[in-house]
Amino acid sequence: MAALVGLRACFSALQLSSPGLLHSSYKLCAVPFTRRNFAAEAKAKKTYARDKPHVNIGTIGHVDHGKTTLTAAITKVLAEAGGARYKKYEDIDNAPEEKARGITINASHVEYTTANRHYAHTDCPGHADYVKLDGCILVVAATDGQMPQTREHLLLARQIGVEHVVVFVNKADAVEDKEMLELVELEIRELLTEFGYDGENTPVVIGSALCALENKQPDLGVNAVLKLLEIVDEYVPLPKRELEKPFLLPIEGVYSIPGRGTVVTGTLERGVIKKGDDCEFVGHNRAFKSVVTGIEMFHQSLDRAEAGDNLGALVRGLKREDIRRGMVMSKPGSIQPHQKVQAQVYVLSKEEGGRHKPFVSNFMPVMFSLTWDMACRVHLAGDKDMVMPGEDTSLTLTLRQPMILEKGQRFTLRDGNKTIGTGLVTDILTTTEEDQHNWG
Numbered sequence: 001m002a003a004l005v006g007l008r009a010c011f012s013a014l015q016l017s018s019p020g021l022l023h024s025s026y027k028l029c030a031v032p033f034t035r036r037n038f039a040a041e042a043k044a045k046k047t048y049a050r051d052k053p054h055v056n057i058g059t060i061g062h063v064d065h066g067k068t069t070l071t072a073a074i075t076k077v078l079a080e081a082g083g084a085r086y087k088k089y090e091d092i093d094n095a096p097e098e099k100a101r102g103i104t105i106n107a108s109h110v111e112y113t114t115a116n117r118h119y120a121h122t123d124c125p126g127h128a129d130y131v132k133l134d135g136c137i138l139v140v141a142a143t144d145g146q147m148p149q150t151r152e153h154l155l156l157a158r159q160i161g162v163e164h165v166v167v168f169v170n171k172a173d174a175v176e177d178k179e180m181l182e183l184v185e186l187e188i189r190e191l192l193t194e195f196g197y198d199g200e201n202t203p204v205v206i207g208s209a210l211c212a213l214e215n216k217q218p219d220l221g222v223n224a225v226l227k228l229l230e231i232v233d234e235y236v237p238l239p240k241r242e243l244e245k246p247f248l249l250p251i252e253g254v255y256s257i258p259g260r261g262t263v264v265t266g267t268l269e270r271g272v273i274k275k276g277d278d279c280e281f282v283g284h285n286r287a288f289k290s291v292v293t294g295i296e297m298f299h300q301s302l303d304r305a306e307a308g309d310n311l312g313a314l315v316r317g318l319k320r321e322d323i324r325r326g327m328v329m330s331k332p333g334s335i336q337p338h339q340k341v342q343a344q345v346y347v348l349s350k351e352e353g354g355r356h357k358p359f360v361s362n363f364m365p366v367m368f369s370l371t372w373d374m375a376c377r378v379h380l381a382g383d384k385d386m387v388m389p390g391e392d393t394s395l396t397l398t399l400r401q402p403m404i405l406e407k408g409q410r411f412t413l414r415d416g417n418k419t420i421g422t423g424l425v426t427d428i429l430t431t432t433e434e435d436q437h438n439w440g
Contacts, residue, residue: 046300053238054308056132058122061139062147066170066209071123073212077225078112111298114233120310132267135164135236142175145184146191152353158195159422160410164236166203172220173208203231241307246334247271250370251327256320265312273305283327285401290315326372328404337402339431345423349390354420358386369411375400398435
């Protein structure tokens with residue numbers, strides 16, 4: 001497992017100043033990208049001021065432990081402190097199937113600023129969202145403690161490389177026994193240690209997102225949320241962005257804006273994009289060029305987007321159906337798709353939510369990386385007959401069709417609805433005629 005992660009030393013928990021001092025230091029901004037964001041003329045848009053470093057954060061944890069409620073509470077607390085509107089629970093949890101089941105299925109995004117940073121906050125990130133997180137908030141209900149998805153989400157964060165986690169023990173207002181709260185905290189610290197985090201020093205905040213929303217029990221409500229935000233500000237380090245490399249934007253969404261053109265959205269993986277730049281779209285057996293004619297982030301226009309930015313880019317001369325999620329927008333000629341790689345893979349054990357049985361050559365899981373997913377065929381090394389759950393091993397993986405793959409790129413493997421492994425590309429291999437024949 002250690003071979004995949006490349007661990008850096010964890011930060012020690014920091015001493016906190018009074019959260020009350022933060023009331024005048026926060027303000028809330030915008031909400032998820034929609035097709036209407038680009039509809040207004042550029043002159044009507046505010047210009048994004050890059051006066052604070054940008055950090056991507058997310059809330060993870062078991063279903064119904066309060067991830068979306070906490071996200072809503074953060075926006076409400078910051079809105080009251082800064083005089084801006086907040087994003088209600090039902091606005092974050094807004095898809096029809098989500099409302100019907102009472103759980104969030106697709107990730108939603110909110111934006112806010114602190115005294116020192118600008119944040120893009122992803123609520124309930126999907127597999128593709130984990131890759132772009134600089135840190136995360138693990139939400140654990142005090143009434144339940146750790147549950148299966150607590151382990152699954154934390155392990156996925158660890159394997160994909162999210163190295164800094166802050167814990168929010170939610171629903172503390174529903175627990176009268178303080179010893180129960182202490183037990184939940186101890187249990188979570190042990191889990192963090194088990195998955196390679198600094199469990200002893202990881203910050204843990206005990207509170208109630210619902211109390212913050214309803215302005216009840218301030219020590220568990222508003223003050224706890226402010227304390228959480230202060231900890232995130234201090235504990236999650238500023239990420240090192242690769243600004244000097246050619247730009248790479250994995251495409252998350254594509255929108256057609258009447259009167260404006262086609263907009264692609266995503267989080268810039270590396271490099272810098274400027275208005276007027278030539279670009280190339282690659283992936284899904286296609287490659288074609290265009291020009292970036294406009295850039296926006298959270299409803300505000302930019303002349304220049306940097307690595308880590310969650311942006312929408314207006315591109316010239318393309319239709320919505322020309323571009324698909326999973327493609328990348330890149331500097332022309334800077335990147336090529338590949339079909340076959342050597343990778344170091346950790347196969348999750350049964351206890352970690354993985355497979356119960358071993359697998360052999362020609363096993364066909366689905367690989368998830370960047371924003372794409374693609375069926376792949378596994379080939380074991382010559383001296384291996386099978387790979388056991390819990391094993392760390394080298395595998396050859398051949399995709400059904402070429403996609404963007406580079407040395408050092410992280411990915412996950414899934415079988416049905418289950419994550420079965422996480423890996424790191426160690427080498428790019430040449431596809432043979434036999435490989436092509438195997439896919440028919």
